[in-house]
Amino acid sequence: MIHQFSYMAPTELDDLLALLDTTKGGFKLLAGGTDLLVNIRNGLLKPDLVIDVKRIAGAGAITYDVEKGLQLGWATTINDIISSTEIAKHYPLLQACACDLASYQVRNRATVVGNIVNASPCSDMAPALLCLDASILVATATTRKTIPIQKFFTGVKQTVLQPREMVVGITIPSHTKDSKGVYRKLKRIQGHDLGIVGVAVAMVEGRLRIAVSSAAPTPVITDDLPLDVSAPDALYAVERIINPISDIRCTKEYRRFMVSEFTKRLIQEVRA
Amino acid sequence: MKIQVTVNGIAYEKDVAEHRTLLHFLRDDLGLTGTKEGCGAGECGACTVYFNGKTVNSCMVLAVEANGGTIETIEGEAQDGVLSRLQDAFDRHHAVQCGFCTAGMIMSARELIHHTPHPTVKEIQDGLEGNFCRCTGYEQIIEAILDATGGYREKEELVYVREQ
Amino acid sequence: MYENNDPKTLTYVGKSALRKDVGDKLTGKAMYVSDMKLPGMLYAQVKKSPHARARIVHIDTAKAEALPGVRAVLTGDDLSYRIGLYIVDKNILAKGEVRHYGEAVAAVAATSLEIARKAVDLIEVEYEVMQPVLNHMDAMKEDAVLVHPDLGSYEYLESSFTPVPNTNIANWTKLRKGDVEKGFKESAYIVEREYDNPSVQHVPMETHVAIVQWGPRDTVTIWTSAQSPFTVRNLFCHTFSLPLGKVRVIVPAVGGGFGGKAGIHLEPLVACLSRKAGGLPVKFQATREEEFSLLPCRSALTYRIKTGVSLEGKILAQKMEMFWDAGAYADYAVNVTRASGYSASGPYEIPNAWVDAYTVYTNKPYGTAYRGFGHVEFHWGVERHMDLIAKIIGIDPLEFRKKNALRPGSITLTGEKITAHTGNVIACMDAVAKSIKYGKLTAAEKRREAETGKKIGKGIALLQKAPAMPSNTATAAVIKMNSDASVTVNIGLTEIGQGSTTALAQIVAERLGFDLDKVYVKLEKDTESDPYDWQTVASKGLLMSGNACILACEDMLRKGYAVASHILKAGVEDLAHDGERIYVKHDEENSISWQKIAVGYAYPDGESIGGPLIGVGSYIAQGLSNLDKQTGQGKPALDWTFGAHGIICEVDPVTGEYAVRKIASAFDVGKVVNPSLLRGQIVGGMLQGLGTAVCEGYIYDEAGHLLNPSFTDNKIPTSRDLPMEIETIAVESSQIDGPYGARGVAEHPMISVAPALGNAIQSAVDADLLHMPIRAEDVWRAMHNHHPIDNWITKTPTGSCRSDPAARRHTPDAAISP
């Protein structure tokens, strides 16, 4: 890589947050690096300092509690999600989305937090997190707050995060546990590819919700729909939240069509 | 920054620039050129190595991240000059043509076998998805991995139609 | 060169011997140019044009030159050399004008890669952006912007090519056979349509890389990841007016080529940098992104076919117009045009034929050779067209093909007569048809359709290709016996993964009767120590180098026998040999071991005879001739390899998504030398063909920027993209002048995969597809009769891939009469 930067890897979260507070110049947090390092290589980002967040004990922890739900660390990788038996049992939709993200060795590095902080419209984890009512734990040196994921994305590659804030975890509440959910992603090849569109349908507490990626500036989700919602009503709900564009991957007509077709099929699947 | 890493069982202590990738560290600083660069952007898998027991695209890892860690590369695959089970199967099944993807392919295959000792064809295809090969069409690679894991059934290479 | 190829008597030929080249590749020890580092070596980087067409107003290199560590900076003004394979039209660095996005305008060599990159960033170029011509059909128009206004003054190979000055036509290949107008008049049906494919990238896993050292007294050493060291040397010496003996080209292991590394590419630029830097070695390796636009791609093609057919389904006349998008430089594209021109009908007999094939300059990255050399592209049109005609005249597509296929006695487009030894395309077709149970769905398939709601379709496509090469193409082999009675084979053919090394070793072992383990083939190629070979291209290696090896074996045996005849005091005709010794036939005890004569024999008294045993074999293409420039008649083909693919495809009739359930591929290879190697070529080529059928293609915006120059948006097939079932079939009708009857098959597996898929999809859901690749959206559009997306040149830089359907220049619909 051509761009030079310095590197720090704090071993305590407090130190890390203090560093965020005090550091001068541009910095970037390094977790899996699968987006950050590509962007630096391509000259799109030029941080002065790269702060590795993985050296802190518990950075990648996954904890599950019947009462409190699922807690993911800020460096939990996609393959950690896939190999967790508890997630397999209680949050299958999370795994379904994780399995479709990039390739095996990328999943060994890529993190769930990175996938949403990057805020790509084609995020694979966002549809699941949206359906499961995830909340994002955000910290600075002095503050802690929780942001519902529905409020997290603000535009293409944009979130509500402020410059010195860091996501320190994701909570998925217990009320969405054991929800049935399915995910389908349209790709150009069978192998790893960015989604042309992605649709997740989940049955949460007796209601249906539909989340869509790559069809609007951010990943989006419908309001809750009755379980027996008619196909036209479901499609109407989806139509209202998407706003696809044409790009080199596909036209907006086809995107629109595929979102509705996937929605129809996945609703049937999730009801089955 | 000074880092300590163990590569293929050998401990190194080296000064390395913060922005150097693990791939270039291995190839240029340690002379381990068996690991290849096919894209430098995390897409092709030619640079796949073991990093602390997991496969990663080394073009998308900083060398400094490996400080205190353990790396394994293709150069450590054969032991005392004896090809590993995988390498031997790759040889017997013609799973290598130009050879540029081979190092990464073997790393990914090893990881696959590690978590799925007797993979199905589908599991092999899924496990190798991140490793491009432009030459072989993957078929003979898949067969080699099946063979190395005891799942291969002997079959004819070709159907012949001969002149009468 | 086959006297006997009965499998029962052959020891090595026909068997799956292990590859000779993989030992080091498996352990990471094989040395590729990418892995090499020489003492004092500098690293090069290039400044590339962000515009498709612009005048270079000014280049300021002062800041770059001042950067510590920079040893050389060059711009087009510093260099006055033009290069070109067939038309000398390209400056080493753009001079005065840039002609495509990604073209090199300046270059730097520095002590590290990072310094070189920084220096390139510091070079300031002022451009005056000009309107580019992007679509090759637009470039054919009379008032089109001229990409090369000086075309008329360029040097070119006059025996084969015809540039048209003051146009964008870099070459116009004509072929005239019979009387097409008469043929059309006699036809009951006339079917005309146009077919397209975009440019695609070869994607060798090792990008282009070269190290050059311009040493004292103009001795130049070049290490390069290239297919054809002798071509690199010839063109290099031509460009710099150097004697051949002063330039040495070395090719170690090569990480894939596929035609993209056939010509000369980075070497001259890197050489100039080395010379400027005082003779230090300089290395340049393209990034993956540079591989897409600095280096060449495969040309796009628009192919218009008009066919006249009799009531009974015989083709009576065919007019074929090919428009090849050369991009900014002619490179191999003119020869692709020529080779495709004389093969344009595919494996069918056309009594009255007319071909106009044009190579058209545009302001895009330029086209070069790519596995199949034009045949992948035009077979898309030919084989979709054959299905269309069959449908229109209401006969089975296979039946229709059979009626018109080349068979013994048929006359090809160029006037060559097909014989029983040319190969059998019908046998290939029948074999794949049987394999996929063409023409009907099985009970299981019908059940599957009912269960899944998907539609299953089956399609077949045939193919043919001969090596595209000059009539005097030649090669040689040298076989040297070592004192342990093993042999080392030197050939100029490179090993780029295709496996020739192994196949040739088998041929040598077979012919010598030696143990295969005792046959070594030198892997690294070096123009200074290896015998000449024209190029490693065209699927000519096995046939030509195989024959050269056989001749070299015979030469060595002859020399060995001559020595033995003295020692054994017997006539050479009374001698025979095995892997160990030469003996007298009627007195087997009377023998002398190879070891004793390998490097010269010493009698017990010390007197010596013989000397090192070295066999030399030279082979030149025989009986070929240049094509007449007006009629295209002549003999261009060393050997024809025929083949066929059959595909079973499952399509979602609502969304257009599809999956290939089975592909069966058959080739008439003459003789299988190594089944495993052959299967590797077939499956690898098939998947590469499937990639271009399914998803690959260059996409530009309207200013000519390439929008997908990386793996993010230029996908290639992964392990998950393999068809569910693959069957590989070898047809063996011996090639009389092939080694043990074999002919080449390296390119052929890639040809006709796309039309087989298109035909299968059409048979499943009646989607009428006219362009490659076939994306799910294309199928969806075709099924619903929506306008096709023609997104290879898009309206807006940032996104929209939809262009106005009215902008399509030619109505692609079938015109049917009467």
Ligand code: FES
């Ligand atoms: S070189 Fe690292 S993924 Fe391609």
Ligand code: FES
């Ligand atoms: S063997 Fe050439 S890329 Fe895999």
